[in-house]
Amino acid sequence: MEKSYVIGLDYGSDSVRAILVDAANGNEIASSVFYYPRWKKGEFCDASASQFRQHPLDYIEGLEATVKDCLKKAEGVVTAQQVKAISVDTTGSTPIAVDERGVPLALLDEFADNPNAMFVLWKDHTAVQEAQQINDHANSFDLNYLKYVGGVYSSEWFWAKLLHILRVDESVRKSLYTWVEHCDYIPFLLTGGTRATAIKRSVCAAGHKSLWAAEFDGLPPNSFFSSLDPLLDGITARLFTETYTSDQSAGTLSEEWAARLGLSTDVVVGVGAFDCHMGAVGGEIEPYYVSKVIGTSTCDVLVAPKTEVADTLVKGICGQVDGSVIPGMIGMEAGQSAFGDAYAWFKQVLLWPVKNLLADSGVLGEEDVNKVIDFIDDQIIPQLGRQAEALPVTQTSELALDWFNGRRTPDADQTLKAAISGLHLGTDAPRIFRAIVEATCFGAKGIVDRFIDEGIPVKGIIGLGGVAKKSPYIMQTMADVINMPIRVHKSEQTCALGAAMFAATVAGIYTKVEDAMEAMGQGFERTYSPRPEMVAIYADRYEQYKKLGSFVENKDARISEQRLVSQITENE
Numbered sequence: 001m002e003k004s005y006v007i008g009l010d011y012g013s014d015s016v017r018a019i020l021v022d023a024a025n026g027n028e029i030a031s032s033v034f035y036y037p038r039w040k041k042g043e044f045c046d047a048s049a050s051q052f053r054q055h056p057l058d059y060i061e062g063l064e065a066t067v068k069d070c071l072k073k074a075e076g077v078v079t080a081q082q083v084k085a086i087s088v089d090t091t092g093s094t095p096i097a098v099d100e101r102g103v104p105l106a107l108l109d110e111f112a113d114n115p116n117a118m119f120v121l122w123k124d125h126t127a128v129q130e131a132q133q134i135n136d137h138a139n140s141f142d143l144n145y146l147k148y149v150g151g152v153y154s155s156e157w158f159w160a161k162l163l164h165i166l167r168v169d170e171s172v173r174k175s176l177y178t179w180v181e182h183c184d185y186i187p188f189l190l191t192g193g194t195r196a197t198a199i200k201r202s203v204c205a206a207g208h209k210s211l212w213a214a215e216f217d218g219l220p221p222n223s224f225f226s227s228l229d230p231l232l233d234g235i236t237a238r239l240f241t242e243t244y245t246s247d248q249s250a251g252t253l254s255e256e257w258a259a260r261l262g263l264s265t266d267v268v269v270g271v272g273a274f275d276c277h278m279g280a281v282g283g284e285i286e287p288y289y290v291s292k293v294i295g296t297s298t299c300d301v302l303v304a305p306k307t308e309v310a311d312t313l314v315k316g317i318c319g320q321v322d323g324s325v326i327p328g329m330i331g332m333e334a335g336q337s338a339f340g341d342a343y344a345w346f347k348q349v350l351l352w353p354v355k356n357l358l359a360d361s362g363v364l365g366e367e368d369v370n371k372v373i374d375f376i377d378d379q380i381i382p383q384l385g386r387q388a389e390a391l392p393v394t395q396t397s398e399l400a401l402d403w404f405n406g407r408r409t410p411d412a413d414q415t416l417k418a419a420i421s422g423l424h425l426g427t428d429a430p431r432i433f434r435a436i437v438e439a440t441c442f443g444a445k446g447i448v449d450r451f452i453d454e455g456i457p458v459k460g461i462i463g464l465g466g467v468a469k470k471s472p473y474i475m476q477t478m479a480d481v482i483n484m485p486i487r488v489h490k491s492e493q494t495c496a497l498g499a500a501m502f503a504a505t506v507a508g509i510y511t512k513v514e515d516a517m518e519a520m521g522q523g524f525e526r527t528y529s530p531r532p533e534m535v536a537i538y539a540d541r542y543e544q545y546k547k548l549g550s551f552v553e554n555k556d557a558r559i560s561e562q563r564l565v566s567q568i569t570e571n572e
């Protein structure tokens with residue numbers, strides 16, 4: 001029988017990864033990574049204002065480069081005719097303004113350098129005020145439009161970001177026809193779409209971020225949005241009613257993209273979804289397991305049979321959607337807005353003098369300074385991990401909160417900030433690092449506890465992503481803190497592998513994605529089991545973490561803090 005191959009594309013926060021796999025068994029034939037060049041230079045972003053934007057060309061150039069690179073690496077093994085399908089996952093909610101033809105505004109000359117005309121990355125929190133208004137507004141309606149998104153709307157999501165952009169940028173407002181998620185745009189691009197109304201919207205993005213629900217016959221009505229802000233009046237008619245699961249086709253490769261990639265126009269393109277949802281499939285998720293993609297942030301996904309979930313609504317998560325992970329099952333999403341990013345923050349703090357003072361010392365030339373910076377940048381987190389692991393854990397050790405980028409779950413509140421307490425003159429870098437590691441693991445336990453408290457049992461944890469693969473210390477701490485075994489998946493590119501499983505399904509090689517999972521799954525490389533002696537200590541420290549969290553979250557304290565900040569700003 002002729003061999004068939006499929007391509008899975010995984011758009012992460014910093015890079016896009018493509019893998020070319022054998023559709024019969026999931027064996028990886030080739031892979032390729034492309035770091036977004038504009039993003040790498042920090043263009044269009046302002047971290048102090050929580051503004052994180054990505055240019056569509058970063059994604060488009062990455063698409064072409066990685067797919068072509070995979071095909072080149074597989075020359076002599078895989079022919080273009082044997083490639084049957086491509087599926088894509090992306091971060092989310094990462095939406096962009098497009099014109100009537102579905103062209104992102106940033107691709108038009110007049111908007112080429114306008115961050116408001118670019119993709120608003122999931123971690124952009126410029127829309128906190130709009131999210132708060134959506135929450136207050138939703139509470140005044142008889143029908144609870146937030147019921148399937150955990151009861152709280154987040155500034156990381158579709159509507160808050162749309163409203164923010166409409167308010168702050170008149171030029172974008174005038175040219176915007178509709179608002180599109182990254183995971184829906186790429187299949188539209190690949191299939192040569194020319195009308196924005198024809199974009200196939202994934203149920204994953206629509207249900208988790210856009211308030212789409214079968215019960216509402218689609219999105220909430222125009223009256224919901226026009227009464228929130230007249231700027232939104234009429235927008236629902238230019239959005240969508242229909243949604244699609246990722247085992248469905250978005251079309252086939254257009255002439256242009258077939259030529260650009262060196263593939264046939266028969267290649268089927270699947271409907272997209274978010275990274276962690278396809279990652280859960282790549283990581284062979286089972287009902288009631290929490291699949292955690294642990295990288296810059298965490299995105300946690302749990303699936304449960306529809307009949308068993310019945311009317312249960314889980315409060316404070318990032319939504320529960322029929323078919324967002326596996327068609328026919330309810331997919332539930334949660335996560336932490338900063339996980340590896342919290343370590344990266346600490347690394348940057350420590351690197352400050354090296355980056356800013358070393359060159360001035362005149363001891364080293366520019367080339368050597370850069371070599372030193374690269375060396376420390378590369379080594380600092382693993383080294384801190386080794387030192388932190390060797391420290392005894394005590395009840396009085398430094399204690400931190402993980403809300404470096406706000407809190408996503410439980411109960412989204414992106415205005416919250418992190419804290420480190422219990423500092424003393426003996427506190428050194430490894431001790432602070434350990435406190436941050438523990439905090440990220442306590443945040444992970446908060447998510448598991450929320451599922452259980454809301455009546456959704458958790459049978460175990462599956463770890464995927466960069467941190468799960470790179471740091472045994474962090475994974476062991478997490479197993480001890482949650483007091484559950486964590487299986488780490490073998491695949492290096494689990495999200496892309498999940499996309500490839502969906503591609504094999506849309507190509508008709510499997511009738512359902514569960515069959516693709518079984519045939520193409522790569523299995524697990526190791527399991528971290530909780531250590532009983534550590535479980536007890538961490539249980540106690542988790543209680544302290546919760547107390548510190550309530551103290552920092554305390555509304556009165558935060559109001560006085562905000563007053564203080566505005567007073568200081570006024571005086572300046």
Ligand SMILES: Nc1ncnc2c1ncn2[C@@H]1O[C@H](COP(=O)(O)OP(=O)(O)O)[C@@H](O)[C@H]1O
Pocket residue numbers: 012013014015294295296297339340341342343344381382385465466467470471474
């Ligand atoms: N050895 C390590 N131990 C712990 N965290 C690490 C290590 N190396 C990198 N990280 C963290 O991993 C994160 C990147 O995760 P990764 O899964 O590669 O990317 P992404 O989240 O963009 O998909 C960064 O935030 C970084 O701080």
Ligand SMILES: O=C(CO)[C@@H](O)[C@@H](O)COP(=O)(O)O
Pocket residue numbers: 012013014090091092093122274275276293294295296297298299333335
């Ligand atoms: O939030 C979601 C999906 O809903 C993710 O796309 C987002 O966490 C991005 O994750 P990473 O960049 O992989 O850490």
